[in-house]
Amino acid sequence: MSDTPFLLAPAQLEDAAALALDRAKISGAADATAEVIESTQLSVGVRLGEIETLQHRRSKQLRISVIVDGRRAESMTSELTPDAIESAIEAACAIARHVAPDESAGLVDAAFLARDIPDLDLFHIWLPSAEDALEIARRIETAALDGEDLPAGTAIKAEGARASAFHRQLCFATSRGFMASYPSSSHYYDCGVIAERNGRMQVANWSRTARAIDDLPAPDTIGRAARARALAKLDARDIPTGDMPILFEGILAMALVDPVMGAISGEAQYLSDGFYTGKLGERIFADHVSIEERPLLPRGLASRAFDAEGVATVDRDLVHRGVLQSYALSRYSAQRLGLPLTGHAGGMSNLRLVGHNTRPSDTREAMLRKLGNGLLVTDIAGGGTERTTGDCSFAVTGQRVVNGEIAHAVEGVTIAGSLPDLMREIVAIGADEHVEQSITSGSILVGAMRVAGR
Amino acid sequence: MTPSNSQVETGLLTANNLDRSHLDTILGGVMTRSIDYADLYFQARRREVWRLNEGQINTGSHSFRQGVGLRAIAGEHAALSYSDDISLAALASAADTTRAVGHAGRSARIALGNTGRSEASDGQIALYPMADPLGQSTADERVNLLKRVDALARAADPRVSQVTVMLQIEQNHVFIARSDGARNADARPLVRLDITVFAEQNGRKARAHVGDGGRMAFEELTRERVQAQVRKAVDRALRQLDARAAPSGPMTVVLGPRETGILLHEAVGHGLEGDFLRKGSSAFAGLVGQRVAAKGVTVVDDGMIAGSHGSLTIDDEGQPTERTPLIEDGILTGFLHDLHNAHLLGTRSTGNGRRESYAAMPIPRMTNTFMLGGSHDPAEIIGSVASGLYVAGVGGGQVDITNGRFVFQATDAYLIENGRLTAPVKGATLVGSGPETLKHIAMIGNDLAIDGGSGMCGKAGQNVPVGVGQPTVRIDGMTVGGTA
Numbered sequence: 034m035s036d037t038p039f040l041l042a043p044a045q046l047e048d049a050a051a052l053a054l055d056r057a058k059i060s061g062a063a064d065a066t067a068e069v070i071e072s073t074q075l076s077v078g079v080r081l082g083e084i085e086t087l088q089h090r091r092s093k094q095l096r097i098s099v100i101v102d103g104r105r106a107e108s109m110t111s112e113l114t115p116d117a118i119e120s121a122i123e124a125a126c127a128i129a130r131h132v133a134p135d136e137s138a139g140l141v142d143a144a145f146l147a148r149d150i151p152d153l154d155l156f157h158i159w160l161p162s163a164e165d166a167l168e169i170a171r172r173i174e175t176a177a178l179d180g181e182d183l184p185a186g187t188a189i190k191a192e193g194a195r196a197s198a199f200h201r202q203l204c205f206a207t208s209r210g211f212m213a214s215y216p217s218s219s220h221y222y223d224c225g226v227i228a229e230r231n232g233r234m235q236v237a238n239w240s241r242t243a244r245a246i247d248d249l250p251a252p253d254t255i256g257r258a259a260r261a262r263a264l265a266k267l268d269a270r271d272i273p274t275g276d277m278p279i280l281f282e283g284i285l286a287m288a289l290v291d292p293v294m295g296a297i298s299g300e301a302q303y304l305s306d307g308f309y310t311g312k313l314g315e316r317i318f319a320d321h322v323s324i325e326e327r328p329l330l331p332r333g334l335a336s337r338a339f340d341a342e343g344v345a346t347v348d349r350d351l352v353h354r355g356v357l358q359s360y361a362l363s364r365y366s367a368q369r370l371g372l373p374l375t376g377h378a379g380g381m382s383n384l385r386l387v388g389h390n391t392r393p394s395d396t397r398e399a400m401l402r403k404l405g406n407g408l409l410v411t412d413i414a415g416g417g418t419e420r421t422t423g424d425c426s427f428a429v430t431g432q433r434v435v436n437g438e439i440a441h442a443v444e445g446v447t448i449a450g451s452l453p454d455l456m457r458e459i460v461a462i463g464a465d466e467h468v469e470q471s472i473t474s475g476s477i478l479v480g481a482m483r484v485a486g487r
Numbered sequence: 488m489t490p491s492n493s494q495v496e497t498g499l500l501t502a503n504n505l506d507r508s509h510l511d512t513i514l515g516g517v518m519t520r521s522i523d524y525a526d527l528y529f530q531a532r533r534r535e536v537w538r539l540n541e542g543q544i545n546t547g548s549h550s551f552r553q554g555v556g557l558r559a560i561a562g563e564h565a566a567l568s569y570s571d572d573i574s575l576a577a578l579a580s581a582a583d584t585t586r587a588v589g590h591a592g593r594s595a596r597i598a599l600g601n602t603g604r605s606e607a608s609d610g611q612i613a614l615y616p617m618a619d620p621l622g623q624s625t626a627d628e629r630v631n632l633l634k635r636v637d638a639l640a641r642a643a644d645p646r647v648s649q650v651t652v653m654l655q656i657e658q659n660h661v662f663i664a665r666s667d668g669a670r671n672a673d674a675r676p677l678v679r680l681d682i683t684v685f686a687e688q689n690g691r692k693a694r695a696h697v698g699d700g701g702r703m704a705f706e707e708l709t710r711e712r713v714q715a716q717v718r719k720a721v722d723r724a725l726r727q728l729d730a731r732a733a734p735s736g737p738m739t740v741v742l743g744p745r746e747t748g749i750l751l752h753e754a755v756g757h758g759l760e761g762d763f764l765r766k767g768s769s770a771f772a773g774l775v776g777q778r779v780a781a782k783g784v785t786v787v788d789d790g791m792i793a794g795s796h797g798s799l800t801i802d803d804e805g806q807p808t809e810r811t812p813l814i815e816d817g818i819l820t821g822f823l824h825d826l827h828n829a830h831l832l833g834t835r836s837t838g839n840g841r842r843e844s845y846a847a848m849p850i851p852r853m854t855n856t857f858m859l860g861g862s863h864d865p866a867e868i869i870g871s872v873a874s875g876l877y878v879a880g881v882g883g884g885q886v887d888i889t890n891g892r893f894v895f896q897a898t899d900a901y902l903i904e905n906g907r908l909t910a911p912v913k914g915a916t917l918v919g920s921g922p923e924t925l926k927h928i929a930m931i932g933n934d935l936a937i938d939g940g941s942g943m944c945g946k947a948g949q950n951v952p953v954g955v956g957q958p959t960v961r962i963d964g965m966t967v968g969g970t971a
Contacts, residue, residue, distance in 0.1 A: 080563075080766070087566040089584045090846060094552070094571075107548035111571040117551070124549035128535070131626045133543035163587050192768060227768055227889055234770065234889035271966070274736035304541075304649060306685060306694070415885035415894030416916035416968065421685070421694045426733075426916040426968045428885075428894035444892055447916045447968025449735065483970045485735035 038073045038160060038200035040091065043214050046071065046204035049113045053097050054208050056119055060126045062099035064140045066207045066342070069095050069113070076197035077166040079174055085193055087163055099125045103134035137368040140342070145374050146211045147345035150338045154331040155217035157245035159198045169196040169222065169252045176256030177226045184230075187267065189260060192225030192236060196252070211343040219334065220246050222255045228263035235269065235442075237262035237412075242470065244332040262411070265432070269442035271486035272433055278407035278460070279448055279482050280400055280434070283467035285413055286386055286474035288427070290324065292418035292452055293317075294381055297357065299366020301420075308423035308453045312357050319459040320355035321390045328382035335471030341379030349375075354389065355457075386474035388462025395464040400476045402437035403461055408448070408484060409434050416447065423452040443486075450482040491617035492672040495660045499529040499553075499672075503573040510664040513578045517559050517586055518666050524826070525559040525585070528803065529573060529662040530845040535621060539633040539652040542641075556845035557581040560827055564588045567848045614791060614798045615702035619658045620676040624705040629654055632680075632708065636717055640684050643721040646728065648692075649685035654678075656705060663805040671805035676702050677796070677952065679941060682716055686724040693727030695720050695880075695899070698941025703794045723880055723899045726911040733900065733915035733969025739875035740917065740965040741868055741903060745936040746881050748955030751786055752856050752944065753884040753893035754921040755779070759813050759821070760839075760851040760946075761828035763888050770891035770922055771819060779819045780925035783861055786814040788823055790838055790854030795939025797855040797954035804840035804849055811837045813856075814925070825851045843949035850947060855939060857956030861931025865959040868930045870906040876967055877901045877908050878917070891921030897967075916968040924962060932959030 050067040057065035071093040078086040095118060096109045108125035110117050161169070174194035183189065197220060204214035223240035239259035243249045281289065293309070301307030309317060318324075328346035330336050339345055342364050350358050361377035362370070388395075401409065409432040416427035426449040433440045463475035500506060510527055517525040531553035538546050554571035555578065566588035570577035633652045640650045657677040664670050679700035686693050697720040699712065742750060755771070763769035771779065780786070790808025792798050799808050804826050813821045824832070825840030828851055841852035869877060880899030886892065897915050901908040937956030944953040 084564045084566075084588060086848060087564070087585075087588050088848065089568040089581070091569070092554070092571050092846065105546045107546065109548070109550035109552070111552040111554065121549070121551065124535075124551075127626065128537075128547035128549060131537075131544060131630045132547055133545060135543070135545060163584075190767065192766070234768070236768070236887060236889040304685075306649070306692070414887060414892065414918075415883070416896060417883075419914055421692050422913075424913055424970075426896070426914065426970075428892075428916050428918045428968065430892075444890070445918055445920065445966065447735070447894075447918055447966065449733075449915065449968050449970045451970075483735050483968075485966050485968045487737055487966070 036158070038158060039071055039202055041071050041093065043202060046202060046214055047212060049095055049118065050204050050206040050212065052115060053095060053118050053122065054206055056122045057097060057099050058208065060122050062101050062126060064100040064208050066098045066140065067095060069204045070201060072199065072201040074197060074199045075161065075163070075166060076195060077163060077170050078193050078195040079167060079170040080191050080193045082171055082174065084167055095121065097121055097125055099129055100138055100140070101126055101129040103136060103138050104129040104132040105135065105138045106132055137365055139364065140207050140209050141344055141364045141374065143209050146209070146343045147213065147339035150213050151329060153329060153333070153336045153338060155215065155244050155336060157218050158200065159218065159220050159246040161198055166196045166198065170194045172252040173222055173224045173256040176253035177224050177260045180257060180260050186230055188229040190227040190229060192227050194256065195223040197221050205343060207343055213339060218244055220249060222249055222252055224255045224259040226259040226263040228267050230267045235263055235266035237266060242334060244334065248332065266430060266442050269430060269444035271445040272443055272484065273487055274485050276481040276483055278404055279479050280404040280407065280409045281477040282411050283463065283465060283474040283476050284469050285410060286477060287469065287472045288413050289452065289477065290384060290386065290472060292420070292423070293456065294361060295420060297351065297360050299360055299362040299370060302360055303366055303369040306421055309357065313360060315357055316355045317357045317453065318352050318355040318456045321388060322352070322459050322462060323350050323354055323387040323389065324352040325350050325385045325387055326382055327385065328376070330383050333383040335382045337382055340376045344374050344376040344378065346376040346382060381471065384472045386462060386477070388475065391462050391464050391475065393464050395461065397463065397465045397476060400461065400463040400465065400478060401434055401439065403478055404434050405437055407434055408443060409439070410448065418452050425450060425452045446484055446486040448482045448484050455479045491674055495672040495674050496662050498660055499531055499573065499662045505573070505575060507670065509575055513582050514664065514666045517557070517582045519586060522559050522561050522586065525557065525666040526804065527664040528556045528842065528845050530554060530660065532657065532659045533621060534655065534657040537629055537633055537654045539637055541649065542637055544630050544633060554845040557585050558848065559585040559588055561588050563831060565827060565848060569846045614793050614800050615676055616704045617674050618704065620656050620678055620705045621658050632713065636682055636713060639714060639717040640682070640721055643717065644725060646686045646688045646725060647684055647721060648687040651683045653681040661803070663803070665805060669805050671801050673801050678703055678705055678708060680708055680713070680716065682720045684720040684724040686728050688728050691728050693724050695723035695727060700940045701794045701796045702798055707794070726899065727913070730911045730913045732971035733912040734876060734967055734971050735969045737964050737966050739872050739961065739963050740967065741872060741875060741877045741959065741961050742957060743877065743879040744932065744934045744957060744959050746938045746955065747878055748857050748938060748957035749881050749884045749895050751858055751957060752853060752953065752955050753886040753895055754919060754924055755786060755813060756788065756853045756856045757886050758888045758891055758921050759823055761822050761824040761832065762851050764822050765828045765832055769888045774819050774922065777819055778817050778926070779922050780814050780817040781928040782817045783931055784814055784817050784925055784928055785859040786856065787812050787859070788839065788853050788856045792855050792937060792939060792954065795855050795937065795954040796942060796952040797853070797939060799854060802838045802840045803842045804836065806836045806838040806840060808838040808854055823851045823853060825849055841951050843951055847949045852946065852951055853944060853953050855937060855954030855956065857935065857937055858958060860933050860935035860958040863930045863932050865932045865934050868932055868959050868961050869903060869908060871930065872903045872961065873905060875903040877903050886921065892918065893921055894918045912969065918966045918968065924965060927963045928960050929963050930961040934958050
């Protein structure tokens with residue numbers, strides 16, 4: 034097996050990007066950006082000890098964005114031949130002719146582009162053979178199926194275990210002279226387990242992702258975690274309708290933070306559409322809570338030295354001690370709002386929900402005691418937050434907690450409230466921090482929400 | 488083959504210096520003793536998207552993606568290798584990697600495929616126009632449609648503060664070559680119009696979204712059809728301005744017709760997909776022949792509804808789509824199958840083998856899933872409820888197939904008080920249990936309508952267009968997740 038996961042040399046990506054920018058200029062696009070990506074993936078899934086799926090994936094694409102007389106258009110092609118690039122640019126320029134000119138459209142000035150791009154340690158090659166990956170997936174599944182003795186009448190079934198190796202290289206270039214490329218990797222283990230008792234099944238999944246295979250926990254821990262979570266859901270029942278405090282597991286933080294990020298986006302500001310419009314400098318969270326953004330974290334799953342427009346990223350607190358410090362802006366929204374660039378084209382990087390009152394003793398057990406009588410939410414099965422108003426309603430599963438102790442599993446209920454109110458009234462953040470993709474958070478204790486059950 | 492089908496084949500094979508004999512060679516090479524079945528899925532998809540924001544066409548995009556996926560099946564095992572280069576070298580390399588699945592543990596050899604006609608698309612009834620919707624209209628016509636939507640919405644009511652419109656037009660060519668010799672082509676158009684209306688009054692803000700479209704010609708987005716969609720979006724946004732908090736707890740729910748069919752998609756559809764059945768992970772496994780819904784409830788999956796988003800002349804394994812009864816008069820009767828799971832279960836494909844693209848494995852999926860109409864007048868159904876919730880519009884839904892717990896969001900709803908619709912309420916999540924909730928259907932309306940315009944369904948990371956449908960139904964005792 035070769036020692037690179039890629040078929041294209043980095044120079045070939047750069048040549049394709051450069052060619053695209055040249056052709057765009059000839060076609061009348063004064064400004065253009067080109068992004069070329071190649072990615073490869075090997076994933077192996079097992080069920081009951083045997084291969085269920087074996088997938089080899091390799092894809093590449095060029096995305097070109099042109100600005101012709103203030104008119105923006107984009108084009109994407111999976112073919113990188115000069116002819117295909119030419120057609121893609123023609124298509125983009127043809128569309129641009131029908132787009133309205135927009136004085137805020139444009140490229141980032143050279144002064145704000147990332148220079149001295151740091152190495153964020155994002156690329157760690159792992160090229161397992163199909164047999165190697167199969168063996169790992171088997172170990173994950175074995176740990177899920179062969180755990181400690183089960184209570185009478187309880188069965189564990191395999192839903193499937195998977196191991197995946199993913200590598201990507203990206204080149205981004207603009208007609209203002211920016212060109213940068215870097216490779217990255219992202220490997221994962223994943224397991225689904227079904228627990229069954231009295232003819233009722235409950236499924237749980239557990240997965241871990243890391244830039245380097247050495248940063249992933251031992252495969253059997255994945256299987257054990259999925260097993261424990263499925264068993265914990267057995268004998269779930271609904272509970273009476275009423276108001277009670279809610280403790281969200283840290284793994285669910287994104288469900289609460291993602292709508293917040295949407296509401297502080299530049300688009301929500303200039304369209305005046307969102308529950309945090311015009312709130313810059315105001316208190317939007319409890320005063321003991323901050324949201325840190327750390328784009329330059331080595332090996333971070335959402336780390337990046339520059340955003341999707343080439344703007345250098347910087348560490349910042351988006352929310353500091355409850356006060357909104359910054360919107361999340363692209364060049365376009367910054368221009369519209371007359372605000373400085375923030376490096377958020379293409380979204381957020383690594384986020385961490387920080388509780389300033391959190392002590393090391395605020396373990397999961399301590400958080401359950403703080404919850405007292407309420408609901409621990411472990412899964413969000415559906416629902417969401419209305420973008421304009423922030424009203425939220427989720428279908429959840431979890432555990433009924435009485436006097437700080439888990440009483441029984443809960444399913445078939447919803448929780449509802451106002452997300453901005455909940456964020457202002459966060460009671461505590463646990464020390465039981467969990468990293469889930471781009472967000473790190475301990476468990477989150479909020480005030481009363483309406484629980485709808487029987 | 489129809490001329491159009493041979494054009495699809497030419498575009499995918501000949502244009503890339505391939506012919507059928509190359510495919511025979513590649514498939515023959517994959518079909519070693521340990522491999523039961525293999526197929527090649529060639530695809531080229533061209534898509535154009537236009538966006539209007541703040542009264543202006545503010546951007547547009549074009550994309551072209553093509554590639555080929557090679558799948559091999561050995562017993563319960565499946566391998567997929569794909570490339571976005573369509574070339575003999577790429578096919579040979581894919582063949583090398585997929586053959587590996589045959590070495591990894593074996594079960595008895597099974598015969599897959601050869602269940603449909605070898606040229607399934609020959610003489611199929613045309614469910615959608617073969618002509619390319621991207622070639623049927625000019626950029627000016629597309630842009631004018633977006634501007635017309637914007638103008639109509641703004642003219643409809645002074646409280647409309649903002650409008651965003653997205654138009655997506657796609658042509659998707661596929662050619663499927665199977666190891667049993669079947670060769671099928673399909674040209675699949677897709678048109679989609681998304682309208683979001685923002686309304687504002689006395690500092691209160693609200694928004695509403697509607698989507699329309701299908702596998703159809705661009706011209707089918709007629710003036711009247713677009714006008715009706717705009718009206719719907721405006722009305723919903725205005726209602727949300729006045730909405731009060733939604734109620735919470737168990738109550739009688741009346742689902743209006745059409746898009747509320749998401750109930751069936753989540754509550755029963757997914758649980759009847761053959762892969763979950765084979766693994767025994769569905770709450771419906773073992774319930775065939777048993778009552779899972781009230782008398783009078785008949786649910787089908789029908790991939791042959793002309794023009795619908797979820798329809799396919801052939802599925803992604805080359806099988807003609809069908810009308811599959813799932814629940815008949817309340818009794819569970821059918822499941823949805825692709826080739827692989829059907830054969831492992833000793834049954835036949837129902838034409839529900841679908842894949843998002845050449846880069847994804849085919850799995851059993853729904854097409855258009857709906858409940859047949861009953862005998863009640865919708866007004867009579869509403870009139871029968873002393874206190875409850877009426878749901879006219881819905882957002883997304885999910886289901887946990889192992890226990891049938893499903894959820895969907897009501898985005899346009901009213902209180903029912905003493906048999907009449909009264910105050911509009913805010914969005915809320917509704918939850919229930921698949922094998923239980925349908926038993927509590929008390930009345931079925933005579934107003935079946937199918938929403939073939941905009942549904943997308945996600946499963947195992949793959950998104951495919953689907954249709955849903957339902958008449959007005961009354962369900963006693965659903966849990967509504969509001970705050971009041």
